[in-house]
Amino acid sequence: MNIQRLQQTLNELNQFGYSDKGINRIAYSEAEQEALQYMINTLEAEGLKVRKDAIGNVIARREGMEPKLPVIAFGSHMDTVYNGGQYDGAVGVVAGLEVIRMLNDEKMETKYPIELIIFACEESARFGIATIGSKAMTGRITQNELMTLKDRDGISFFDALHAQSLNVDGLDKVVRDKSDIKAFYELHVEQGIVLEHEQKQIGIVSGIAAPTRYEIIVKGQAAHSGATPMWLRKDAFTGAAEIVLLVEQSARSEALNGTVATVGSTHISPNAMNVVPGEVTIQVDIRGVFKASKDKIVRDMKRKIEEIKTRRNLEIECTEMCDELPVKLETNIIQSIKNTCKKQQLSYLEMPSGAGHDAMNMAQQYPTGMIFIPSKDGISHNKDEYTSIEEVGTGVMVLKGEIAKMAEVVQKQSTRGEVK
Numbered sequence: 002m003n004i005q006r007l008q009q010t011l012n013e014l015n016q017f018g019y020s021d022k023g024i025n026r027i028a029y030s031e032a033e034q035e036a037l038q039y040m041i042n043t044l045e046a047e048g049l050k051v052r053k054d055a056i057g058n059v060i061a062r063r064e065g066m067e068p069k070l071p072v073i074a075f076g077s078h079m080d081t082v083y084n085g086g087q088y089d090g091a092v093g094v095v096a097g098l099e100v101i102r103m104l105n106d107e108k109m110e111t112k113y114p115i116e117l118i119i120f121a122c123e124e125s126a127r128f129g130i131a132t133i134g135s136k137a138m139t140g141r142i143t144q145n146e147l148m149t150l151k152d153r154d155g156i157s158f159f160d161a162l163h164a165q166s167l168n169v170d171g172l173d174k175v176v177r178d179k180s181d182i183k184a185f186y187e188l189h190v191e192q193g194i195v196l197e198h199e200q201k202q203i204g205i206v207s208g209i210a211a212p213t214r215y216e217i218i219v220k221g222q223a224a225h226s227g228a229t230p231m232w233l234r235k236d237a238f239t240g241a242a243e244i245v246l247l248v249e250q251s252a253r254s255e256a257l258n259g260t261v262a263t264v265g266s267t268h269i270s271p272n273a274m275n276v277v278p279g280e281v282t283i284q285v286d287i288r289g290v291f292k293a294s295k296d297k298i299v300r301d302m303k304r305k306i307e308e309i310k311t312r313r314n315l316e317i318e319c320t321e322m323c324d325e326l327p328v329k330l331e332t333n334i335i336q337s338i339k340n341t342c343k344k345q346q347l348s349y350l351e352m353p354s355g356a357g358h359d360a361m362n363m364a365q366q367y368p369t370g371m372i373f374i375p376s377k378d379g380i381s382h383n384k385d386e387y388t389s390i391e392e393v394g395t396g397v398m399v400l401k402g403e404i405a406k407m408a409e410v411v412q413k414q415s416t417r418g419e420v421k
Contacts, residue, residue, distance in 0.1 A: 002103060002398055008390045014039065014079070015087045023084030023384030028122035028133075029057065029161040031079060033080050040079070040094065040119060047101055049117070055171030056137040057121030057162070057403050063101055065114035066411050071183040073408040074116040075100070078134070078359060079121030085124075086386030092393055093188045093373070094119055100401045111408035113183060120359045126227075127152045127161075128235040129284075129322060131212065135359035141368045144169055174310045182367045184334060184407050186302050187360040188396050189371065194379030195352055202395050203349040204373025205338045209361040210259070211325035213287040217244060217306070220316040223271055223279030238269055238278035240315045244305060248285055251301040259353065262288030262298055289355045290327045328361040333334060334370035334403075341402040347395060356381075372399055 015156040017039065018025045018032035041051050044061040051061045051407055062072070077093025095116040102109070121134030128150040136142040147169055149156035162169055196204050221235035252262035266284040285302065289295045296300045306317050335351065342349040354372070360371045374396040377387040 002099060002394055003106075004390060004394050004400075006102070007095065007099050007394060007397065009042070010098060011087070011091065011393070013388070014091055014095060015316060018081065020084075024081045024087055025083060025085070026079060026081045027083065028080040028124060028127045029165050030260065034165055036057075036079050037119065040098070043098065044101070044117065044134055047098075047105055048115060049101065053167075054138075054175045055168055056134055056175045057165065057167050058134045058138060058175065059119040061101075061117045061119075063104070063111075063117075065111050065113045065408065066113055068114055070113045072114045072116045073111075073186075073404055074118055074182050074363075075186040075188070075404060076118035076120065076359075077118075077187050077189060078120045080122060080124050080126075082124050082126040082382045084384060085126075086381060086383055088190045088376070088388050088393075089192065089381055090123060090189070092190055092396070096188045096393060096397045096400055100395050100404055101369060102192065103397075103401055104405075109405070110411045111405070112411055114409040115404060115408050116182075123359055124210075128158055129214075130203050131357055132359050132362055135362040137175045138171060138177055139362045141362055141365070144172050147172075177366075179366055182363075184331075184359065185363040185367045185369045186334075186370075186400060186403055187358055187363075187371045188400050190381065190386070191373040191375065191376045192356050192379070192386075193382035196350060196373060196375040197377065197379065199350055200348070201350040201373075202347045202392070203338075203342050203399055204375075205335055205342070205349055205351045206330055206360070206371035206373060207335060207351050207353045207373070208290050208327060208329045208353045209358060209364070210288045210290045210356070211327045211361060212357055213299060213324045214322040215285045215287075215299075215302070216320045216322055217241070217283050217285065218318040218320075219244070219281045219283075221279055221313075222277070222317075224277040226275045226277055229277055234277055235279075235314055236277050237281040237315060240309050240313045240317070241267070241281040241283050243309055244302065245283065247305040248287075248298065248302055251298045252287070253299060255289070255294045258289060258291050258294040259355065260287070260291065260294040260298065262287045284322070288355060288357070292327060325357070325361075327365045330360070330364055330371060331368040334368055335389055336371060337406065338370055338399065338403060341399055341406070345402065347399065370403065372396055372403075
C-alpha cells in the first residue's frame, strides 16, 4: 500500500466542496458532480470501465478472468451533509480506489470481476431521505416516492437530477438482479466513539440500525406577545417543546436497547420575538437495531401528541417520512473479516452500527459485510471529524484481504512454467 498516495487522493477529493466551515458536497450539487468526475477520471486511468446509472450511481468495473461470474462489489458515497467532514463516505471510496491500485501494482488478476460503486445521495441532508442510490439499485424506492421530494430551497428531486443530465425515467434500469453481485463490502469511519474507547483497530459490523422519521406540524394561533394573556394562548412552540422532551425521555427509557431519538430540525413561524408562535414544524429521527424498541418510542410520541392537542387546544399533524427495518449482516462474511483481521494481527470488535449506510440496502439483496475504522472522539457530520491516514490504511488492508479472498486471485503461469 502507498500511504502517501492514499493521503494525496483523499486530500485532492476533499478540495471539492471545501470551506472553513466544513465540506459541502451536497447530493447532486456542482461540487459533488465535480468530485465524481475526478474519481471517474482517476478510475479510468487505472484501466477500469466506468458508467453512471440514471440515479447517479457511479460503477467502475475491473474485469475478472471469468467475466460472466457475479461481481465482488465494494464502495461508499461522496456526498456530505451541510458543513460535513472529510472522512464520512469519502474514506470508503478512496480506500476502494487504493485496493484497485494495489491489485494493479501487484499485477494481480482475479477470477471474479470486481466493482467499485460510488452511491448517489446517501445523506438525507438535501431531500430528507437517505441512501437513495442504493435503494434504487436494490429496487427499494419508487418513482412516485421520488416525485414528492424537495430540498430546503424548493428544488424537486427531479429537477436536481435533470440539472446533472440524469433522468429518473430510467429508474427501472438502475435496479440490479440478485445474481449480479456475489458479495458487497463497505468500509466506513465508525462515526462513534466505541472503537477508540475499546482501543480496537477494526470494527466488524453485525447489524445496521435503521431510521424511523416523522415530520410533525403543530398549529396554534399567532398573537401579540404582550397583549395576549397566558391562559388564552395557543402557543405552537410550547406544544412542540413538550413533544421534543417526550421523545428524549422515551428514547432514554430504551437506552439499554441502544435506540436513540433526535429532533434536529425545527422551523418556527412567524419566528419573531414579540409574536406567540402560530406554527412549528419539527422533524424526529428515531434509530435502533430493534424494531420493537423504535415502535415503542413512536407509540409514546403519538400518545403524547393526542394529549397535547386536547390540553393545549392545538392542531397537530404527524406524518411518517420513513420507517426502515434494521438489517443483520451476513454471518459468513462477518467470520471472514474476523479471519482476515487475525491473519493481519489486527485487534477487532464485532459491533452494531447506529448510523445508516448503503450497506443496509445492499444487505437485503446480497451477502454484505461492513468494516469500521475509528473516529477520533466519535465526532462525525462535523468539520472536525478525523481519522488518521494510518487507521485508514489499516482498513484498506482488511478490505483488500477480503476482496482478494472473495474475488479469488488467480496465480498466473510464466512462460517458463513457473507460478508467478
